[in-house]
Amino acid sequence: MSEYILEMKQISKEFTGVKALDNVNFKVKKGEIHCLVGENGAGKSTLMKVLSGVYPYGTYEGEIVYEGKVQQFHKINDSVNTGIVIIYQELALFPDLTVYENIFTGNEIKQGALIDWNETIVEAKKMLEKVNLDVNPETLVKDLGVGKRQLIEIAKALSKDVKLLILDEPTAALNEDDSENLLKLLKELKKQGITCIMISHKLKEVITIADSATVIRDGQTIRTLDASKGEITENTIIKNMVGREIQDIYPKRVKNSHDEKVLELKNWSAYDQKLGRHVVKNANLHVKKGEIIGLAGLMGSGRTELALSIFGNAKAYKLQGDLLLDGMPKAFNHPSEAIKAGIAYVTEDRKGDGLFLLQDIKSNISAANLQRISANGVINENEEIKVADRYKTSLHIKATSLEQLVGKLSGGNQQKVSLGKWLFVGPKLLILDEPTRGIDVGAKFEIYTVMNKLIEEGMSILMISSELGEVLGMSDRVYVMGEGEIKGELPIENADQEKIMQLATQ
Amino acid sequence: MTLINDLKTLISKNIRDYGMYIALLVIFLIFTILTNGLFISSRNISNLLDSAGYIAVLAVGVMLVIVIRHIDLSIGFLAGFLGAIAAILLMQYHLPVYIVLPIILILGTIAGLFTGFLVAKVGIPAFVATLAGWLIYRGAILQVTEKTGTIIVQNDAFNAIGNGYIPSIVQINGLHLLSLLIGVLGIILYNFSAVSTRRNKMKYNFEVVSKQIFILQLVFVSAIIAAITWILAGYNGFSWTVIIILLVVLVYHFLTTKTVMGRHIYAVGSNPEAAHLSGINVNKITLIVFGSMGLLSALSGILFTSRLQSATTTAGTLFELDAIAAAYVGGVSAAGGVGKVTGAIIGAIVMASLTSGMNLLGVGISYQYMIKGGVLALAVIFDVITRRKGN
Known part of the structure; x- marks a missing residue:
């Protein structure tokens, strides 16, 4: 034997x-x-x-x-x-x-x-x-x-x-x-x-x-x-x-980071009452204007939970610590408050909690900001079509028409609709959770290009990603999370795959 | 032959939307033939619509409840109970109709909001919360009618809601003028809005049907409105019940398709998680939908009491299930997020037509239930199959 x-x-x-x-x-x-x-x-x-x-x-x-x-x-x-x-x-x-x-x-x-x-x-x-x-x-x-x-x-x-x-x-x-x-x-x-x-x-x-x-x-x-x-x-x-070789599929951008901090977390903790444990522990982190911050870590390291706790405490965690937006302390109780304050969150699971699959492209794009295209609670449908058309063109969403159901689009196009929905909110801080998971290389490149353009326009991005190549290729600075804690911060010049993995697996 | 081909693709593409109308047409045709035209007579159609009224308004409300993935079982007895309260206020407290109606509608809304509170804030499953309401309102009807038994309503203005017709102004050749005018107005409004929608779509290069098909559509719908108007004008014209149904349809159709609130309702129904993360207050929407359900239950109670000209101890029995059946026949999806106001109304009319037609044919009540059950099952099977094909 x-x-x-x-x-x-x-x-x-x-x-x-x-x-x-x-x-x-x-x-x-x-x-x-x-x-x-x-x-x-x-x-x-x-x-x-x-x-x-x-x-x-x-x-x-x-x-x-x-x-x-x-x-x-x-x-x-x-x-x-x-x-x-x-x-x-x-x-x-x-x-x-x-x-x-x-x-x-x-x-x-x-x-x-x-x-x-x-x-x-x-x-x-x-x-x-x-x-x-x-x-x-x-x-x-x-x-x-x-x-x-x-x-x-x-x-x-x-x-x-x-x-x-x-x-x-x-x-x-x-x-x-x-x-x-x-x-x-x-x-x-x-x-x-x-x-x-x-x-x-x-x-x-x-x-x-x-x-x-x-x-x-x-x-x-x-x-x-x-x-x-x-x-x-x-x-x-x-x-x-x-040991994977990183292909150079990341478009270059001009550095545009300023000194003002758009978002700052101080000793930030989130306790999940359902799980009965802390999902985020004592996190300290900041995002400057015009920066892409990569948030790396392995599955279950608390990155999505961190995003949800920032985004209007969407899962009703018990929070501790300070959240400062443009230097002002904030306490959000509902995603709507975070949206009003200028934060947008593109979820990881676009089918599960990001999109309305049974609705068409235009209603998905307008869903988070209907106020902007309505008067006295009545939607201006022409305005809605114009807005949706603008994002369809600028994000290269491939669809037969704006009335196509989102459930019938490919993953990459769904992700673009999701992105369009949140850009329409006009955020100053965009949180992207695994922005290119499950989409093809072409669509990935397009999304990176859009990200760079947003940065040039002065937006800030917090990007959660498990793809080390993406983190290294796109970020200005990298935080690594593990077990709900920020295990380390790496300036992009010093970051490489091994260092990130080392911090993530501590 | 492009026209025929266009028509084919149009129907196969929109089979889900058109299926119901086709079914209604088929039912009308069958009964008309089987009853030698008696079914389509002015008098019968008028009665049919009036008898569908109190279920139709409930169906609209419960359709929205189902769209947001809940259910409301309490609406039947709530309607019955509020109808009894209306009768008591009119007959025992001698309050005038114009005070009683708003009181009942407000009470209904409060009752609905309370259910909504239990579901949205306390977190009780809607099935259980409204089952409790079902028992409570059932007891409440018995309680308020305990001493008097059936309360006869002797108030002409109130009874006109369920039995009266709009004034005619002038009768021309036995036809009801005001009703004809409303019909003509309806046709003009429909054509106007259809043309402007089409123009708008073309402006943005949206897919539109070919010109011939579009004209065919206009002619077809106009003809149906004209036919209904003609039939009703030949009897006593539009009844107040029909006017109320039309108003409910107009208001709810507008609210659900044109407003931010309507969009939010469908968003919550199709993906509550995504709705929450889009900044939509899911609890608030739940409250609003249950509040509207209460309001429509009150309206249903008024229509029913007025139609019977009395409040009985068993009023409201099984209304909820009839309304839910109508909503499902009308294409609402139990998975949430899909359902139309017009669908719910057509669903209610389909069910009322079956009752009316089978009554005319003298079909026994036992068979009537079985046939209606079969139609409900068929409607949902059709819905499931066409949806699967769509994917």
Whole structure:
């Protein structure tokens, strides 16, 4: 029998023309903790979904060899039955059910046709002991913290006789104590012979726990590092993560930054009552007039939350600290107040919370500033058409007419409509959240050109981006966020991919 | 043959919008043939429209509630309850009609705003909040009519709302002159606005239908208005109920299509998150829509009480479901953000036509319910399928 419990060979997976995985080879030794690292969108989660049968056999190319046999998983249960269990970042627990019900959901202990609840509770207790969790199995899951919920997920996996446990960023939402606890548990499970694949953004964790680490970039395996050979160091990982060449697709602009600060945050914190934790912690940041500020960081680092807390506190966080706009302290209670004060926010998820897909281009463009084109509450439709037409022309929105439904446009054109909507508000500070995600290179270039033009006109831009090339190519200054904190500020002259990644993965 | 081809593409492109009108036309044709023309008689059409009135105004209100992804079950008994209050104010307190009507409309608005408050600010699901209202108003009707039972309204001005007709000025050959004038005015207004919209669109190089098709459209709609006017003028002319429906349609059509508020309603319905982030006050819009629902419930209560010339203990029973059915037949989408005032009205007329036609044919009540249920299901199936095709 080979030393590998899992070998994924030449795995390729395409999403409507985009290659998410390109001939990936990934081998995991029996009984090791193997970390999978890479930037946002590198393909880590896709690879794990291929492995667990979320993307069934036949929708990808390549071969999965598990425990010496070629496997064809048609559905998730197929992989679970062979002992592969995946725990996602967004835990899949039922908050209103008890701990023991959660552990055995989908894997019920039955006596005849009925569930044997007594046996279930007894078994649940055993599983909880295995993960060193001291809670009453009859507690409701919603009454437990995130750290404990994570352990319950693992207990659930153990109840299914797991041989290969996959964890997708298990510590992203945990505090340090809980994280340490979890890592300790993983080491114990290793002693019991359970192999573990962990996706992680936190390099320190990777270094402490991993026996091997595979770096994935742009859907390709870059290198597998071996701890016993001393290969797992921060430097080697980061070098392999970011080694991509940056193409020069960023249009040049004349520097136009002034000394006045348009936006300044002092000791800015935001507490999310629903999550029960701080999503932004003590952030200090400023944006000067005529600057593009890049806000880099990995997924879940608190960048979008920071934007929402500035933009009229749209998610009703509990805020602390000072927000100064043009030097004046402000407190916004609703996005409408932020818009009036001159802030615009182009959301990351344009389909989810940015656009009205069932409405046409012109109503989308005018939606945030109908007051401007109306008198006594009645919309001047001619004025609306003129405005929409202006943005359609200046942003090169490709559509059959202004009356085309936005839902039928391509991603790039949707993004331009979204941008047009917010430019019509006439902001002095434009917050762009992943402005070029999922759009083609041509449209990207157009959006960068528009950004440069806005800067020349004296606007300021705060750009959240996970694309390091974009951050480095467009920004005047870069802030890096991680775990809700600003981990560092880099003048663009000193910034490079490695430095940003280093700060982001601290 | 370009005309035919144009017509084909026009219909296939706008099948969702036209489907309802075509269905209504088909229903009219079938019943007219089956009843040897009795269905299309002046008297029957006049009665049909009058009997549709109190559901039609509710349908407009509930259409907007559904557009913003909520529901209101309390409207039937709220209408019944407010109708009873109107009767009590008129008969027991002897208040004049011109005071009673505004009081009832204001009470309705307050009741609607309260529901809106529960939904928007307190965060109770609309289904539950309005189910509570359904029970409460049902009890309230019984309470206020407990001593008297049915309250007979003996007030000619009030009863005219549901039974009377607009004055004729002069009768010419048995035709109702003022009604004819209103019809002519309607045709002129329609043509005028259609031509100016088309001109506007052409100015901005928008897609417009070809000239022949456009003229065909004008002639067709004008003919329908003329036909309805002619039919009604042949009986007693426009009833006050029809005038009220027309006013509600005009006002709500204007509010929903031309104003900032209307835009905000559809924005909230099609994507509440995006609406919030666009600076739209979602709570305020929810309050306004439920407030308008209350106002229209009051109007519905007035129309119904006036039509029966009495307030009964069971007034309002199942109005809400009839109105919701009418709104769905009229093309409102449960997913939110889609729905038209004209659609809701046509939906109500479709349902009323089915009742009227089947009554004329002597179809048993058991079959009537089943057939109406079938039509509702068909309308929604049609909607779902055409939407899927559209995507």
